[in-house]
Amino acid sequence: MPITDEVKLDDESKLGSLTKKIRGHQGMIIGSVIVFAVIAIALLAPLLAPHDPYEQDLMKRLLPPFWDSRGSWEHIFGTDHLGRDYLSRLIYGARISLLIGIGAALISGLIGTIMGVMAGYFGGRVDMVVTFLITVRLSMPVVLVALAVVAIVGGSLQVVITVLGLLLWDRFAVVMRSSTLQIRSMDYVAAAQAVGCSVSRVLMTEVMPNVVNNLIVITTIEIAHAIILEAALSFLGLGVQPPLPSWGLMVSEGKDMMLFEPWLITIPGVALFLLVLAINLMGDGVRDITAPENRN
Amino acid sequence: MSDRVLDVKNLSIDIPLAEGMLHAVDGIDIHVDKGETLCIVGESGCGKSLTSLAVMDLLPKKAIRRLERLDLAGASILDYSEQQMSDIRGSKMGMIFQEPMTSLNPAFTIGNQMVETLQRHRNMNRVAARDLAKRMLEKVGITAADQRLNQYPHQLSGGLRQRVMIAMTLLCEPELIIADEPTTALDVTIQAQILLLLQELQSEFDMGLILITHDLGVVARIATRVAVMYAGQIVEQGTVKQIFDNPMHPYTRGLMRCIPVPGKTKPGEPLGSIPGMVPSLVGKFTGCRFAERCDHVTDACRQSDIELRAESGETQSYRCIIDAKEMAKVA
């Protein structure tokens, strides 16, 4: 390799950047493992849960988890104020979080992609309208509006997914719009150069991977976003309604007793934290792995 | 020897890479006296910029610098701490870079950036410093200096910015200025002006000037002495007259053929070129580095490392085992 005067070395040697990639991979590996584990748990809930998450037993209220001296192996994570098994509720709660996250992301992804692509493709007035709508959406206090809408329509799983889906589309729209504009500008260049084949090749090898990469990253962001929002809504009482075992709801139900029975809020909280963390790590990992390679 | 502004002996720069140790610069000696302009010539990648950074101790952290001697105006700065180095940078020795467009901080005015140098090294108050800055701007040929001081870099053209850089470097009247391709990024007409300016200032301040370039035209115009670098080594050095009238090393001669030199090249004569590429300098390299591209290469050339040699009493030296006169006969 010829030496260059332009050897602008950052203070990482090649060795350093490689270990960084591995570290990034590490995070991504951990994240992916956790996410898939949660998905598996959610899918296999009926098989994994030791009890019925809705079954109440008022004689066995507020039993502590197994690590406490008063705990037992029958209720590994203890029971809540209605005597329902916490572990089972936790497991079924995974379904809710994932449903919300994926559902909202799908809806918002669809809306955002359609809007973005239309704006980028048609340009002109369509673009103006879409940009306008994005601005409107960005000026809205999401939490407040979501709360208000749920309060009016009534809380339920479907309502929450729909409301979040209708609110979280902006990033999708922005990204798809700029990607579409990029593709469109290539069309004009191609027309000018009359080089038909290679444009589609460039499209496939350069633009599309970029678009897909961005889409994946944003999807993970919005899934995590939706999960946290639902948890907050349910915590405030305006999300998923009892007796559904939403993790946010579990924290809310447990907070009155949190001083003496802290596990009621720590366990679902940790679950939320881990799931969101894992999703973020996956998204970061995808971005780190694909971005520098795109540059090469 | 009290006239010697810079004395560098046996400078080597190694850069650890994933694929091995890159020997970017290998045992070079350079020196500059007061009032002298040393031009370091070479193509991109030969190590000339790294050399200048090594003198200023501004190499990237990973680079390893080895020196036998580094004297600035007679004092050894070889073992200077970072604190000591930062004291002499900008005051005893200054550097001008290639890209005037990006070498000034866009967030501060010209005046601010000039005044801070004086405040740092001369402990001047703002008013006195600003006054000196203004006079220095005028000296480098900038009119309306007062307004210029209040302007931001993006409001000036490339040529003006380079003048500002020069003025800024001169503020503390350094003994040595290193200019790394100061005119490469400028228009040809501006280039000539800047070079002239550098010459005038150098004689006025009686400084040593090292000018790094790949352009032999610049060398012809401004150099007192020339050092030709190739693949991390100096392959030839001498006075400008010696190098142009009587280049000895095959690389130097190749360079001379490549560009039209006023007074030497006849009109209509085809320009030469040097085929081949610079060898990789990662890991151990024995023998002449120019061997692959040399017309006169022999087996002996690759056997062992080659020293610079000079005819006795001559100031011109070159790094080749074949006698220059022999090569001249063949060429």
Added chain:
Amino acid sequence: MAGETASDADIEAIRKLYGFDRPILVQYLDWLQRAIAGDLGKSYYFRTDVSSLIGERLPTTMMLGVSAITFAIVFSVPLGVAAAIRPNSIIDRVALFLSVMGQALPSFWFALMLIILLSVNLRLLPTSGSDTWLHFVMPTVVLGYYAAPAIMRLTRTGMLEVLSTDYIRTARAKGLRPSVVLFKHALRNAIIPVVSLAAVQFGFMLGGSIVVETIFALHGAGFLAWESITRNDLPTVQGLILVFSLFYIVLTFLADLLNAWLDPRIRIS
């Protein structure tokens, strides 16, 4: 993003905004007309003017927001700078670790955990009310931590970029002291996008204040929002949405303005 569109569009945005939420357009336009004149109607629950109600509660939220964003900045910017100076060092990894953790932490849960830890176990801080500055400590942390990762990352990236520029090389070649090179020359340029981001994050804190104020029983606009929603106090809710939206818009503009003002290349052209 808002800055890309024309400013008159934003005034239109508020008008259109309520056109989407409600089907009864006429009712809306009527309300809007009065709203622009400053009359936001009367609260169903409190039987006072919505505008004075909000006006009463807003200062608390503003105080909370300002201290939260200050906390976020004071915590994240130095961390980002330190991480950029020594990439891949321990401090860099700690900074990135904290940032990843912070983004995953649900705010309401964090609030409850802090309460258990600091109020109950250690008896350091009060759990509710808004009488003394101590009451604001936990809410500030809970509201501010969410903005910290983004600010830290942007500072770090910005500094890394700036530190490898030609003008920083010039500053070093001039023999300026390392602290001067870092804080005067480098940070001044790297901080420009961070200031914009902070302004935008400040806007988001209004939304976040709903949860925080409700948990800590701070009588600000966020708490009012929750109260009004659960009581179906429509005029108040509408008024709050309007006020919050206005804030977002103003802050986004402010962010763009700050961006332009801090960069002489944009300011002077």
